[in-house]
Amino acid sequence: MLVTMKEILERAKKEGYGVTAPNVQSEDTARAVIEVAESLNAPMIVDVNAFIHPDLPWFVGFIRELAEKASVPIAINLDHGKTYHDIMLGISSRFTSIMVDRSNLTYEENVQETKEVVKMCHCLGITVEAELGHVGQGENYEIDGVSNLTIPEEAASFIKETGVDCLAIAVGTAHGRYKGVPHIDFERLEAIAKACGDTPLVLHGGSGTGDENLAKAVRNGIQKVNLATELVVAGKENLEEFMKDSNFDKWKLMHAFIEGYKERLIHYVKLFGQENKAWK
Numbered sequence: 023m024l025v026t027m028k029e030i031l032e033r034a035k036k037e038g039y040g041v042t043a044p045n046v047q048s049e050d051t052a053r054a055v056i057e058v059a060e061s062l063n064a065p066m067i068v069d070v071n072a073f074i075h076p077d078l079p080w081f082v083g084f085i086r087e088l089a090e091k092a093s094v095p096i097a098i099n100l101d102h103g104k105t106y107h108d109i110m111l112g113i114s115s116r117f118t119s120i121m122v123d124r125s126n127l128t129y130e131e132n133v134q135e136t137k138e139v140v141k142m143c144h145c146l147g148i149t150v151e152a153e154l155g156h157v158g159q160g161e162n163y164e165i166d167g168v169s170n171l172t173i174p175e176e177a178a179s180f181i182k183e184t185g186v187d188c189l190a191i192a193v194g195t196a197h198g199r200y201k202g203v204p205h206i207d208f209e210r211l212e213a214i215a216k217a218c219g220d221t222p223l224v225l226h227g228g229s230g231t232g233d234e235n236l237a238k239a240v241r242n243g244i245q246k247v248n249l250a251t252e253l254v255v256a257g258k259e260n261l262e263e264f265m266k267d268s269n270f271d272k273w274k275l276m277h278a279f280i281e282g283y284k285e286r287l288i289h290y291v292k293l294f295g296q297e298n299k300a301w302k
């Protein structure tokens with residue numbers, strides 16, 4: 023069942039659970055994500071980067087077809103739309119949700135550009151995610167982990183001014199691999215959640231953040247958790263294990279990667295309480 027991300031996240035907010043948003047990078051991983059959702063009777067958000075596929079409209083069409091046939095609610099989200107081109111490509115590729123990432127700009131510029139995207143997307147029934155504060159890179163964690171964190175009052179006014187459906191916030195997570203130990207500013211998260219009322223909140227950089235931190239973040243106001251690196255690493259490790267046997271079955275090679283990827287995703291679906299939350 024193909025749905026908007028707004029439907030998925032508003033339910034999650036009301037019922038107090040988190041939803042994984044795995045970044046898919048191929049037909050195989052997209053199918054794997056939807057299979058996991060169906061096997062656990064869970065709603066799911068499929069995150070797709072604009073640069074990930076040579077033919078994005080075709081790729082989104084492929085995921086839409088899988089989603090329409092699926093027994094559980096599935097949303098398809100353009101991750102990190104950084105340019106006007108990304109947004110237009112996302113709309114024409116028929117995503118059910120688009121992230122407009124102008125988190126590198128000033129507050130005023132971010133408001134102005136996000137507002138414009140919201141205006142276009144809402145006319146078309148597309149959910150919009152934006153980012154306020156800036157989630158940086160794990161390899162630069164010493165600096166990125168403590169700078170450009172989201173200010174609660176700004177988050178509240180940003181939502182009011184832009185009409186955005188959900189908001190990605192910076193509270194100490196980072197993309198990719200952490201260089202150092204991740205430290206989440208839970209006090210800030212709670213203050214943001216309080217200030218933002220009913221608007222769902224998004225955590226980028228879930229990989230490597232740790233079960234305890236992520237589960238606590240979900241309990242304290244996060245509804246969507248983006249995951250990429252950790253799923254791919256789990257797939258790679260399973261593949262390496264499979265290939266240790268020099269007589270490995272060549273027909274099962276891709277399967278070995280996918281199995282590792284799926285297993286890690288299942289772990290998070292269960293951790294965030296997303297299992298059995300699908301509706302008809």
Ligand SMILES: [Zn+2]
Binds near residue numbers: 157226
């Ligand atoms: Zn991200």
